[in-house]
Amino acid sequence: MSVQTQTLHVGDNDFEVCDTSHVEGAEALPHSLRILLENVLRNVDDADARELYAKRIVDAGTQGVQGGEIEYMPARVLLQDFTGVPVFVDLAVMREAARDLGADPARINPQIPLDLVIDHSVIADAACCADALEKNMDMEFKRNGERYRFLKWAQSSFQNVRIVPPGSGICHQINVERFARGVMTKATDAGELAYFDTVVGTDSHTTTANGIGVLSWGVGGIEAEAAALGQPITTLVPQVVGVHLTGELRDGVSAMDAALTFAQMLRAKGVVGKFVECFGDGVATLSATQRACIANMTPEYGCTCTLFPVDDRTLEYLLLTGRDKEQVALVEAYAKAQGMWNDGASRVYSEVLELNLSEVECSLAGPSRPHDRFARNDARSRFNAICADRNLDMDKRVAVNFMGSKYELTHGAIAIAAVTSCTTATDPAMMLACGLVAKHARERGLLAKPWVKRVMAPGSHATQLMLERAGLAQPLAELGFATCGFGCMSCIGNSGPVWPEMHEIAGDIELTSVLSGNRNFDGRISPDVSQNFLCAPASVVAYAMAGTMDFDFETQPLGTDGDGNDVFLRDIWPSDAEIAALMDEFVTAELFDAGAEGLYSGTQAWQELEAPEGDIFAWDEGSTYVRRAPYFDGMGKVVEGFAPISGARVLANLGDFITTDHISPAGSIASDSPAAKYLAERGVDPVMFNTYGSRRGNHEVMARGGFANIKLKNLLAEGKSGGWTRDFETGEITSIFDASQSYAAAGVPLVVLAGKMYGSGSSRDWAAKAPLLLGVRAVIAESFERIHRSNLVGMGILPLQFHEGENAETLGLDGTETFVIEPVDFGTGEPSMPNPREVNVSASKQDGETVKFHAIVRVDTPTEGAYMAHGGILQYVLRQLA
Incomplete structure (x- = not known):
């Protein structure tokens, strides 16, 4: 199959486009498969393979079935720091190996643009205080200085790489605000080539960018690394499920509520391994960031991506967040030329689901699965049903003291209320609603309950600046929601410890959390919290004032005002018109430009961080975070083949x-584990062990954590759960790591x-x-x-x-x-x-x-x-x- 191109005239510029319209059946393909088709036509050099892959895409897409394997080459790679450090360790060691093979090490670089945002390391050790951000950033650098010095070296040493220092925001929000272009371009012999902006990332919520028409999904580190190095990803042609959207969200209903509804509906249908696309008149009623919020929740209902088409809302957002007019004009022209524009044309889907947005209601999900959605009005009965299923005594009371006052708490007491994660921080309307609830609450004299640890983690500096300019940051801080970091925080379990008084009673009653995140799995948010509930940021603030999940907002007041009048949630809940007025006044292109100032230069602490220079990294033999990986040891120029x-x-x-x-090391490092022994032998205090995620740049730690999950059942361990096995060199039951060392010594x-x-x-x-x-x-x-x-x-x-x-x-x-x-x-x-x-x-x-x-x-x-x-x-x- 030959590759045909057309010339796209945009303003004063001409762009060559790999034309998909000449492929029979392409016009009936879903948007996502049209993108895959363009990808293989443009990237696969072998004519026979190109024809085979194109046929697989068209045949599967037009029949609504899963197809065979194709090779796919994304345009960009997105990393967060936990998964990004080992990628750069591999690249650094690869440079050494290139030098040893007689090649120029500087030639080892990502072959496509690679962006890394340091957002997974910050922990809310401090919260509810004016200097929480400063304290947490200080501790973040103390914990992670070794990793950060390495990443700062990578920032200056590698080409095709952008690294955003800590304290800037969440990778997915920064991706849609700053990185995503909608259409990529590059110079070729035939002229300037335009092609789809597509992304893979080492975080499952890379799907956020689907909301602005950028096909994106999460992959493992090996696949991301391969793509960065110019190697295609092998994938099956997926089935594509269509979601037909009608109606529009009612007043007071947020994108988070829609996202939880998606999670419930699509998890029930079963879409694992499939693509999902949204179409219909309802799409135009959603802002680009509302779509991004829905797309962000994709992993929670199991599909690979949730793609929205490009339309005027998309273009408005790209202009708002800093893309120039010429780039936005190219996105429009290219989307229309390649069938990606939201034009209402009929496309083939494996099946179509219907969702009337006007039927979406204010929602929560929990206590441990994102798709277990229920209406906020039913929250109290839902919580009590959960407690009944667990045979909890709701008459039980435990006494706690806070700031000289005594309180009696029972099951459902909220230990953590967190405005956090890329799910909701991406959408300005939800963050403004959150601030307005706080503002109205403070005007009526309301406060949060003292036993609730309150976490505020904006997704970017633009979000923080918006709250400040709108006069909402101060009332949020007065309720205890002072900004304590820019990163994922609570959504990945980085809430820090609950208040000591709550830790003491965690074994006596079931504590709960509420968060505006995307995941609430058992044990993920805090080891002291038994039930975790997802909801919109405004509801998080409301629950912080209620102090318990055993609460009905319709019938119970949050408190009383200065005149002794009961104040209900409905009295302080903002209208859509109030939110829209603030959007019009404060959410401007200048806001996003100001929020992005210094994006790559970082804080003073980052700027003062000393890092090595040069093409070859100077490994610190004393480092317990970043070690030289052994993957190329003994490698020669000649291919030796697979050893018997x-x-x-x-x-x-x-x-x-x-x-x-x-199999993979994850979570905290247990005190009796081989990894803990390794760190202790090197003088690391147990309180600084950190997590396997933070130490992914140290293969010594990670090897010791392989197969170490406490739930692993190895039949050689004689009934012992976890990372144990029989060492046949000694006949003893020992750790899997120690057995591997015994075998290695014996060859x-x-x-x-x-x-x-x-x-x-x-x-x-x-x-x-x-x-x-x-x-x-x-x-x-x-x-x-x-x-x-x-x-x-x-x-x-x-x-x-x-x-x-x-x-x-x-x-x-x-x-x-x-x-x-x-x-x-x-x-x-x-x-x-x-x-x-x-x-x-x-x-x-x-x-x-x-x-x-x-x-x-x-x-x-x-x-x-x-x-x-x-x-x-x-x-x-x-x-x-x-």
Whole structure:
């Protein structure tokens, strides 16, 4: 299939466009598949592969079914700091390896634009006080100085990279406010080429940008790193579900309420692995940021993305947030030329769901799942039903003292009320509503309850500036919602400790939290909080004044005013007209320009941070946050191919549905873990252990956290849950890490046995990196989750699949065997399929019996074959660039 182009005239400029209209059936495709079609036509050089991928997209899209695999090349990559640090560690080590291979290390750079925002590290240790922001920023730099020095070096050393220092905002909000262009351009021999702005990011809520017509979704670190280095992402052509929007949101109903309604409706339908697109007259009634709020909630209902088309609302937002008129004119012209404009044309969807926006109501979701939505008016009865299901005694009371006053609390007392996360901070209207509730409350003399820790984390400086200019920051602070940081905070569990008095009673009654976030899973918000509820920011402020979930806003007053009159929520709830008036006055292009000042220069603390210079990073051997990764140790210029596996032992014998959460290090570092022992030996105080997420740049810590999830069931651990196994070198039950070190010392390779859907759940790069560092050469499973299988290949780990009807149990394997796997030839390093596609595996038991079986080599594309031949994707890319 040939690539046809057309010239797009925009103002005084001409742009070449890869034309999709000549492809038969393209006009019927959903917007998202039209974007994928343009992508493969433009990026796939091999004519046969290009034709195959285009046919797969059109056939699947016009029939409303899932299609085969294609190779997709996004235009940009978005990182947050937890997942971004290991990416830059890999790039830094790759530069060293390039130098050792005789190449110029400065050639190792991202091949497409890469943006990183440091937003995941700030913790609300201090809150409800005027200097909370200053205190939290100070502690953030104390905890993370090593990581930040490394990122500051990366900021100045790599090309095609922008790093936003800490204290600026949330990556997804900054992405839609500053990074997203709608249409990308680049100079080519044929002229200036225009193409879709598309993004993958190492955070599942990268989907926020779908609200402004930018196809985007979250991926694991390995896939993001591959894309940054110019390698395509392999993906299936998805089914696309259409959501037909009619009506408009009623007065007092927010985008958060719509997002929770989406979550409930689409989770019930089942859209995992699918794309979702919104269309219909109701789309035009939603602002760009209301759409972004809905799109942000995408991971909570399980689909890959929730795309909105481009229309006048999109263009207005792009102009408002700083794109010049020429760029916005290009977005309009390109969207219309490529069928991305909201024109009401009929498109094929696998199915269509109906949502009348006028039926959306003020909502909450909880106590632990984002899609468990209920009406705010039903909140008290819903909470009491939850308590009844848990057999809680609602007559129980516990006494606490705050500021010299005694209070009696029972189940439902709110320990944390947080205005937080990219879900709601992106939408100015919701933040203004939040401030107006505070303003009206203070005018009537109302205060928040003292036992509630109140967290305010704006998504960008523009949001904070808007609240200040509108006169709303002060009343929020008077209610305890003083800004305490710019970052994800409570939504990712960075609320800091609850008040000490609440911590003391957490075991006696069930404490609750309310937050304007996107996730409320058990244990995520605080270990002291049993029930977590999502709602709009204005409702968060209201609940901080109520102090409990056992509250009915319709019948119970929040307090009394100076004249002794009862004040109900309806008395202080702002109208849409009041919000709109503030929007018109204060939400201006100048606001966003002022909010973006110093975006890349950072605070004084960042500017004073000393960082190394030069193309090669100067590793600090004493660092416990950033260490030189060993992925290229011993690598030469010549491709040696995949080494045989012989005499291998089983590190873990696992069952069905082992998730990446079971495999990848996550959460806090337990005091009795191998990672804790490593840190303690290096003089790190336990209070500074931090989390695995913050230490992802240290492979030593992360390897020690592999397979360490306390819920892991390893059949070799004799009933002991967590990161334990039998070390067949000693015969003892020991930690998985210590066993791996024993095997490494003896030169013994390792394999993992598993059941169905190994690696399900979110794509996590350390779910593949940690096993590699532990010495795992192959995983033999009944089936694999698609993305995790590709991540294993990316790290050079061989995925083998039992034949249908076979598994470890049917073959009589218990993990005590010694394995030999037939050699697999992946060619000379150029893309090629594995040979053979099935291999003989023999497992020798301790009594001398040998079990032999055939396994399928799950290396599914020629490009993946090249990765395996080179030892992994990083080695492949390095040899290509060097």
